[in-house]
Amino acid sequence: MDVLRLLDEIEDILEESSTIPFAGKLLVDKEDILDVIKEIRIKLPDEIKQAEWIKEERQRILAEAQNEADTMIEEVKVHMEEMIDEEEITKKAKERAEEIIGKAQVNAKEIRLGAREYADELLKEVQEKLNFVIDTIDKNRDELKGF
Template identity: 40%
Template sequence: MGELSILELLERMEEIIENSKSIPFTSKVMVEKDELLEIIKEIRLLLPQELSQVKWAKEERRKILERAQKEAEAIINDAESKVKGLVDETEIVKLAEKRAEEIIQKAKEHAKEYRLMAQSYTIELLEQTKKTIENIVKELNDNIDQIRQKNS
């Protein structure tokens, strides 16, 4: 027999059994002993080879799964890094916006403070000018009164 697979050899054994002469009134059959023994011998020779192929396939599967797991972890780590970077950038933007709002608020407060100070200073200047003018007007009135008194 040529190089057959274990499944093909088992199928061959089934054929032999199915095509063998049956013993009347029983489920037993008469088979060619040497032919079946030869097939069993070939199966025994093929088993270690097929088992090592199965073992190799399992090992390859394990390696592939391991590689896939490592690649998946690398992708996840990279994605997490990018997300963290984006979050960090977002946090920086939020902090910058908050700081800008604080600066604007302080600027508004300072502007209001300066406006109030400017108004107070202007009022004070105007009041001093008013007093000065009132004093001048009083002096003018006094001078007019003195001149009138001298002429009367």
């Protein structure tokens, strides 16, 4: 920084100045000191502007980094919610599938039982008709024997 160099220059001027004995005072060239102060006044606004720019740039970078971090956090939240939703959908689909399979198994069992009962009824009717036919055949044979 030029301002620090100029302050060092003032310090050098003061150190190189003659001292007044027993007074603890210095004899300095007023023009030298005023020239350095004038340069400081000229340089100071530029350096202040540069420092302000650095400060603003730092703030902008920090704000940008915070925005990026917030965006990333939000994206992670959305992704997690999507994954949770997908898991819920999968879970509900599995539950629904199990429910459908259960109903299908109950229906299949009812159909098997119904088919067995129907087949048993048909066989019973056939058996009764066959018994009737056998009885009729036996009677007819008995009649034939009686002749």
